[in-house]
Amino acid sequence: MHVIYGGTFDPVHHGHLRLGLEISDALAVDRVHLLPCHIPPHRGNTGATSEQRLELIRLAINGEHRLCVDDRELHRAGASYTADTLRQLRAELGPEMPLVMVVGTDAFAAFDRWREWVDIPALAHIVVVQRPGAGIPVGSQAARLLAERSVPGPEALRASPCGAILQLNPPLLDISATGIRQRIASGRSPRYLTPDPVWQRIQSLRLYGACPAGNF
């Protein structure tokens, strides 16, 4: 089973990293592939370039063999559309291998605004992680899809290559990249919200308005 977990990761933080390990445990997979987007289609400019965000992820997961990074979206020009990424992965993995895409409820609630979203269940399974405060609106396309395709446990994901939706409710850390960017921009430290090597590199690159403080 091949598991990808996409996002902007602007910057990566302990909430993302913990979720990666929770997913690895819950699905009993050896590896979860963090997949940073090059240009996010549904939001404004990022605070760091895709190369910088990728570098920060590499620093964050250094030494953790259950997390790895897939930089394929950085090699495609233009906006990063998930359907394109899944098609590329499906071509590489072959038609039989279960392919799983992890998304938070915040992202899944707007699923029908993703380009070619109707094609996605024919390419991958979806694991929807419950995030606090982010529900799936009753009557939405996302809710309908969930009702049609919901499966009770991870075994069902192994039984077919794509098409199922599994809801998970792992413990989550209350951390957001937005909160980290805001802290840095207002001169406060984001220490312990993201790994120290990430914060050090943010400072040395002066990302998000950081000063090269030389300490924490």
Ligand code: ATP
């Ligand atoms: P931002 O605050 O910039 O929107 P974010 O911290 O929510 O960023 P993203 O890169 O947008 O991070 O999220 C990537 C994926 O990680 C999404 O599916 C999102 O639901 C999930 N995610 C974000 N923060 C957490 C967290 N603290 N715990 C678990 N999952 C998270």
